[in-house]
Amino acid sequence: MKKNRGYAIYLIPGVLASLAVIVVPLVMTVYVSFTKWTGVGTPRWVGFDNYTRLFQDTLFWQSFSNIGLLVLAMAVVPTLLGLFLAAVLFDYVAKKFGDRWAGTLRSGYYIPQVLPVAVTGIVWGWILHPDYGALNKIMESIGLGGLTRNWLGDPDYALYSVMAVMIWFQLGYPVVMFMAGLSRVDPELYEAADLDGASWWQRFRKITVYMIRPEFYVVLVTTTIAALKIFGQVFVLTGGGPSNATLVPSYFAYKNFFEKAQVGYGSAISTVLTVLIVLLAFLFLRLQHRAEETR
Amino acid sequence: MTVVDTEASTRTLEDPSPKAAKHRNPVRFAVLFALVVLLLLLVGPLLVVAVNAVKSPADYAASGPLSIPTHLYWDGIVDFWNRVNFGQKLWNSFITSLVVAVLGVVLSILNAYALGIGKVKGRVWFLVFFLVANLLPQEVLVYPLYYIGKEIGLYDNLISIIIIFTVIQSAFGTYLLTSVYAEFPKELLEAASIDGAGKWRALWQVVVPVSRPTLAVLFTFFFIWTWNEFFLPLIFLISNDNQTVPVALGVLQGDRMMDATTTSASALIGILPAMLFFLLFQRTLTRGIAAGAIK
Numbered sequence: 001m002k003k004n005r006g007y008a009i010y011l012i013p014g015v016l017a018s019l020a021v022i023v024v025p026l027v028m029t030v031y032v033s034f035t036k037w038t039g040v041g042t043p044r045w046v047g048f049d050n051y052t053r054l055f056q057d058t059l060f061w062q063s064f065s066n067i068g069l070l071v072l073a074m075a076v077v078p079t080l081l082g083l084f085l086a087a088v089l090f091d092y093v094a095k096k097f098g099d100r101w102a103g104t105l106r107s108g109y110y111i112p113q114v115l116p117v118a119v120t121g122i123v124w125g126w127i128l129h130p131d132y133g134a135l136n137k138i139m140e141s142i143g144l145g146g147l148t149r150n151w152l153g154d155p156d157y158a159l160y161s162v163m164a165v166m167i168w169f170q171l172g173y174p175v176v177m178f179m180a181g182l183s184r185v186d187p188e189l190y191e192a193a194d195l196d197g198a199s200w201w202q203r204f205r206k207i208t209v210y211m212i213r214p215e216f217y218v219v220l221v222t223t224t225i226a227a228l229k230i231f232g233q234v235f236v237l238t239g240g241g242p243s244n245a246t247l248v249p250s251y252f253a254y255k256n257f258f259e260k261a262q263v264g265y266g267s268a269i270s271t272v273l274t275v276l277i278v279l280l281a282f283l284f285l286r287l288q289h290r291a292e293e294t295r
Numbered sequence: 296m297t298v299v300d301t302e303a304s305t306r307t308l309e310d311p312s313p314k315a316a317k318h319r320n321p322v323r324f325a326v327l328f329a330l331v332v333l334l335l336l337l338v339g340p341l342l343v344v345a346v347n348a349v350k351s352p353a354d355y356a357a358s359g360p361l362s363i364p365t366h367l368y369w370d371g372i373v374d375f376w377n378r379v380n381f382g383q384k385l386w387n388s389f390i391t392s393l394v395v396a397v398l399g400v401v402l403s404i405l406n407a408y409a410l411g412i413g414k415v416k417g418r419v420w421f422l423v424f425f426l427v428a429n430l431l432p433q434e435v436l437v438y439p440l441y442y443i444g445k446e447i448g449l450y451d452n453l454i455s456i457i458i459i460f461t462v463i464q465s466a467f468g469t470y471l472l473t474s475v476y477a478e479f480p481k482e483l484l485e486a487a488s489i490d491g492a493g494k495w496r497a498l499w500q501v502v503v504p505v506s507r508p509t510l511a512v513l514f515t516f517f518f519i520w521t522w523n524e525f526f527l528p529l530i531f532l533i534s535n536d537n538q539t540v541p542v543a544l545g546v547l548q549g550d551r552m553m554d555a556t557t558t559s560a561s562a563l564i565g566i567l568p569a570m571l572f573f574l575l576f577q578r579t580l581t582r583g584i585a586a587g588a589i590k
Contacts, residue, residue, distance in 0.1 A: 007413020014406040021462040022428050025439035108334045114573040116523040118545035119565035132555035134360035229432045232525035236545050253434045270434040281430050
């Protein structure tokens with residue numbers, strides 16, 4: 001035990017920095033969420049007023065139902081599609097066409113992930129623009145002019161457009177993660193299954209899905225949390241509009257902080273979001289833990 | 296990795312065998328075709344942007360977004376570059392990301408040294424703290440940080456962003472690196488201590504050099520993450536001279552001056568640095584993603 005003395009000193013810079021940048025601001029936000037404050041002067045204590053107001057606010061509920069759909073687009077769809085794609089690349093393309101093909105396709109699928117979110121927003125804002133956007137122009141040129149839409153400006157379509165963009169953005173991440181997981185798997189396992197006459201689908205279900213369960217949980221939890229935190233793409237693509245059709249909690253909080261000067265209310269929104277994320281993360285960790293125990 | 300490579304080469308050698316020939320059916324190419332179409336869907340939008348960034352407005356008006364430019368037109372990019380003083384933004388982004396990556400790695404090393412190798416008391420709680428810090432949405436920290444930043448005169452200053460992201464990134468780094476250091480070979484540390492090295496020298500002369508591959512992965516992640524950050528820089532860096540690339544591009548959306556070709560020009564110069572990092576760091580990234588998955 002004595003040997004381990006003298007290491008604590010190395011934690012001092014990290015602890016001080018975390019106090020200043022994370023702990024103190026976090027405590028301040030939670031405190032402010034129980035007050036009415038415009039950002040100047042002293043906050044006035046109002047108890048749970050912000051929270052009761054929040055749960056009666058239709059915009060708040062709308063922002064959370066929107067985020068539910070974005071979790072579908074950013075976590076569920078990419079994870080399932082990515083699982084399938086990774087299996088095809090690993091257990092089909094790599095075998096029939098060589099590792100180079102599999103590797104190139106994987107890197108290509110990953111490219112949208114490396115772009116800054118703001119740039120993703122610009123690219124798609126341009127493609128989906130109602131007047132000069134490439135998508136509408138293409139549709140007109142192939143005779144689908146009747147189907148053109150103001151993709152981001154029509155409240156009926158804006159959220160679906162954002163969802164489509166997010167699937168495009170996220171797909172590469174699960175593919176890369178799952179292929180990394182598969183490279184751990186003993187190739188003999190696949191060969192043995194092959195000799196036993198197992199079809200590709202059987203190998204996918206019994207070997208692939210089973211072997212990469214750790215990655216599966218990691219991908220699902222990280223993408224879900226990313227979806228709950230989404231801000232940049234919404235800011236650049238739609239600004240939460242039209243008529244709040246694409247409002248998300250982080251943007252809702254941002255508006256209250258910096259546009260409406262309702263800092264107390266904004267703090268309550270972000271506190272609820274934080275609690276939700278932390279709870280979800282621990283739930284996932286438990287599930288993952290249990291899954292590992294049953295192995 | 297070498298195991299996989301030899302597998303692949305023996306497979307190619309076996310390929311001309313009758314068994315392989317039997318597999319050369321249309322299904323093979325249908326699968327590959329579908330995967331290539333998917334690749335085009337994912338990369339296509341970026342190609343369309345690139346094509347239109349070098350197209351003159353007249354050319355665009357005449358033949359739309361999908362035609363090949365009649366001649367290469369660089370004025371759109373040059374005009375945009377000069378208008379937003381893009382060189383300055385690139386420098387701001389570069390220096391911020393570089394300093395954050397270096398400081399973030401150093402802070403992660405110090406924390407992980409105490410937690411992973413020193414195994415200081417209460418390290419589980421420290422790890423839980425860093426894990427939660429990692430999950431927090433930035434919205435829950437932003438207002439107090441903004442307020443404190445104004446009070447101490449660091450608002451609209453790159454230093455504020457550098458401090459904040461150093462701490463946020465190192466929360467992830469500490470978490471990852473601690474699990475790596477927990478498995479650090481004891482013999483190496485004992486040898487260093489027999490040679491009379493104190494803890495400080497053991498850290499820099501033994502631990503850091505041995506863990507260099509992981510540190511390179513962290514450095515790469517921190518650099519790219521900080522480069523892509525949008526939310527906090529958007530709030531903190533309001534004056535033109537301090538903006539980073541994503542902020543400068545993001546706030547221009549919806550600007551009157553932005554027509555179709557200028558927008559694609561702006562998107563292209565946002566894409567290029569990201570693609571450059573992708574090509575430069577590709578190996579480190581895939582290795583790092585795999586490391587993060589296994590934990």
